[in-house]
Amino acid sequence: xxxxxxxxxxxxxxxxxxxxxxxxxxxxxxxxxxxxxxxxxxxxxxxxxxxxxxxxxxxxxxxxxxxxxxxxxxxxxxxxxxxxxxxxxxxxxxxxxxxxxxxxxxxxxxxxxxxxxxxxxxxxxxxxxxxxxxxxxxxxxxxxxxxxxxxxxxxxxxxxxxxxxxxxxxxxxxxxxxxxxxxxxxxxxxxxxxxxxxxxxxxxxxxxxx
Numbered sequence: 001x002x003x004x005x006x007x008x009x010x011x012x013x014x015x016x017x018x019x020x021x022x023x024x025x026x027x028x029x030x031x032x033x034x035x036x037x038x039x040x041x042x043x044x045x046x047x048x049x050x051x052x053x054x055x056x057x058x059x060x061x062x063x064x065x066x067x068x069x070x071x072x073x074x075x076x077x078x079x080x081x082x083x084x085x086x087x088x089x090x091x092x093x094x095x096x097x098x099x100x101x102x103x104x105x106x107x108x109x110x111x112x113x114x115x116x117x118x119x120x121x122x123x124x125x126x127x128x129x130x131x132x133x134x135x136x137x138x139x140x141x142x143x144x145x146x147x148x149x150x151x152x153x154x155x156x157x158x159x160x161x162x163x164x165x166x167x168x169x170x171x172x173x174x175x176x177x178x179x180x181x182x183x184x185x186x187x188x189x190x191x192x193x194x195x196x197x198x199x200x201x202x203x204x205x206x207x208x209x210x
Contacts, residue, residue, distance in 0.1 A: 025201045026050055030161075030168035035079075036072065037099045037108070039163060043170060044112055050174045051113040054155050063155035064143070065119040066136040067106040070126045071164050105161055115157070126162060130199040133160075137195035144177070144187035153177065158194075160202050171202055 028046050030039045054061050098104050103121040110119040120139065124132035136158055143154065155176040162169055175194060 025198075026172045027201075028170050030163060030170055032165055032168060035099065036105070036163050039168065040105050040108065040161075040170075044109070047109070047113070047172055050157065050172050051115070053174055053176070054153075056114050059114050060116050061114040062116050063157065064117060065106055065110050065115045065157050065159065066139065067103075067109075067119075067121040067159045067161060068124055068132055068136060069102065069105070069121065069161040069163075070124060070132070072102040072105050072121065072123065072161055106159075109159070126160075126202070129203045130195065133195045133198045133202075137191040140175075140194060141187045141191035144190060158198060160198065171198075173198060 026046065026049075028043045031042050032039075034042065051061060054063055098107075102123050103119075106119050106121045109115070110117065120136075122132075122135040124135065126132050140156060143156075153176060155174065158173045158175065160171045173194075
């Protein structure tokens with residue numbers, strides 16, 4: 001089963017802050033009829049270019065992976081416990097159990113691309129996308145208060161995931177900042193702008209079924 005992948009339109013800064021290092025979102029449909037683990041694995045190759053913007057050293061890629069999802073782990077958990085009740089825990093799939101947890105996609109992606117972390121997952125409803133992205137934006141604001149130092153770089157990948165039909169999809173953003181003398185960007189304003197970019201792109205017309 002194929003996936004549809006494209007770049008979301010570039011989005012101008014909403015309040016004049018410099019978000020030139022916010023990469024346009026990579027959007028892809030997640031395959032239907034698969035477990036969450038299989039569905040994500042089917043599209044991971046599409047994420048390669050976004051992660052390769054940061055070089056890997058000794059198997060590790062320095063940066064944070066921030067995931068927001070409204071249903072990560074839910075379908076796998078329902079199936080796992082349904083099967084366990086039917087056949088008994090003794091024969092329940094041990095490989096499936098970790099994917100009952102909401103942070104399994106984040107852990108899997110971090111392992112695949114060597115992201116050192118922090119690697120964090122938030123469960124939030126996308127009914128109000130702006131609210132859903134508040135938590136990673138707040139985390140970024142706190143992190144931006146800690147200057148990386150002149151010449152040093154801080155990178156973060158922000159991923160939104162929805163596994164349920166009919167519009168199972170993923171959107172991935174990359175954001176980077178290099179520390180410099182005299183950087184007067186307001187961390188709260190930068191994080192809020194990134195949140196609003198994510199909100200606008202996620203809330204746009206969903207990708208069609210594949």
